[in-house]
Amino acid sequence: MPLFRLGDRGAVVAEIRAKLALLDLLDAPPETDEFDASTDRAVRGFQQARGLRVDGVVGPETYRCLDEAHWRLGDRVLSYVAAKPFVGDDVAVLQQRLLELGFDPGRCDGIFGVATDAALRDFQRNIGLRADGTLGPGTLRALDQLRRTVTGGSPSERREEERLRRSGATLTGRVIVLDPGHGGGDTGVCGHGLVEAAVMLDLAARIEGRLGALGVTTYLTRSADASPGEAERARFANDVAADLVVSLHLDALEGSSACGSASFYYGATLPGRVTRSAVGEKLADLISREVASRTDLVDGRTHPKAWELLRLTRMPAVRMEAGYLSHPGDAARLASGDFRDALAEAVVAALQRLYLPEHLDIPTGQFRMPALSH
Ligand SMILES: [Zn+2]
Structure with missing residues (x-):
């Protein structure tokens, strides 16, 4: 679908405005078909609340979420439809x-x-x-x-943590899906001679090698020349019944000094309440802390997002954004094989720590590969 933003007009804009009004996000009567300033504010408010990228632009993801948001319990008869599940x-x-x-x-x-x-x-x-x-x-x-x-607390978060606790204290025997972003004709962001898709595939290979040595079954969502969509990647992880998904991306923001790494887990505000993946949040936090202790990247911390891959995966998933290719310092780091090794070890150590019972936990940054494999 085309993108709709401030200044656009037409039937689709009128429909977007009607949906926003239905959600009480737009006070103005929805008669106009202009994407005006109030529409822009309403869209941004909606994106913020739903954990979407806040840019005021209605693209496929925001449109889909707007569409899902208008269903009230009792509006339609719900049941499980494998081919096309009800969403809303x-x-x-x-x-x-x-x-x-x-x-x-x-x-x-x-x-x-x-x-x-x-x-x-x-x-x-x-x-x-x-x-x-x-x-x-x-x-x-x-x-x-x-x-x-x-x-007090959320039952879904408690259950997810309970499942993790019961599943045992070791990484060996787990199934982990690594998702190097982009691929094929989609290069992702570029800068200082580096290309996101290629650097992330290389990082995935470094993580894969280390996980293999620990007895973990690892799958990659793509090869060098393929670029599956986010929903397809999520389906793949669901099909192989992965325990965890780690998605690997880089950032770029031209004309800014933005730098550093950040990790994202599933979280959004659905009908008036916050829902999140408790284990996803824990893993994101562990990755952030391990990266901060093993590298000198600026620590951008962890954030809840409702991005497709995080939402459609049935297991905890984390998306790591490992630096800005627009930033000369980050790019110079990412060009180095040693630095990528450090990133790979940070991810593997975080995965290990996730399954460690609290009383066996050892300080962040202390895991070294040989000690891990026994
Ligand atoms: Zn990316």
Whole structure:
């Protein structure tokens, strides 16, 4: 789809404005078809709340999120459709309700998947309804009657952490998907003689080698000449049932002095509440800390985002942005093989630490490869 931004006009702009008005983000009556300043403000507010890139531009991702956001619970009959799952805020509310009642629909991501189906059937069985996995009027009424307020912490975050804790203390035997960004005709950002797609593929290979030595099964989402879309990469990770996904990117911001690395995990505000991947956040934090202790990159810390890859993966996923190619200092570092090795070791150490019980934890930056493999 084309991009829509400040100053544009037309039927699609009118539709965007109508959607924003429906979400109470736009006060003005939605009669005009102009993407005016108030539309721009509303779009930015929406992007901010949903963990999208805040640029005021309505492209495919923002448009899709706007579209999903208008569904209210009860607007449509929900069930699990493998070929094209229901996605929307009504699904997120359903997931939240099921969680509050003690059922496990997976992450509250607004996608009606297998786990939500199982939780809904569980719920129906529990209250003596036919367990058909369909949210029709009867089940909805029962849900409403049983509604209660849960305070303190989020059940979905606790469950994700509980699963991690139960899964054991070692990286050996895990399946990890490495996702070097871009590829093929899509080079990503470029600067100071370096190309993001190539540097990230090289970094992925360095991480892959180290993980292999530790008995980890590693998959890459792409080869040098392929450039799958974000949804395709997520599907790949889901298909191989990965334990974790690490996506590798670089940044560039021309005419700015921006530099350093940052890590991102799934998080967004869905119907009035914040949802996030607790394990994703923990891994992002570990990666950030290991990178900060092993390199002299500026520490840009961790941030929640609802980017497609982070959202559509069913396992915790982290996107690392390992520096700015527009920054001469970062680019000089990234040109060095030793520096890439240090980055690779930081990622591997973070992955190891994720599975370590707290009492066995050792200080950040202290892991060295030989000690890791025993
Ligand atoms: Zn990138």
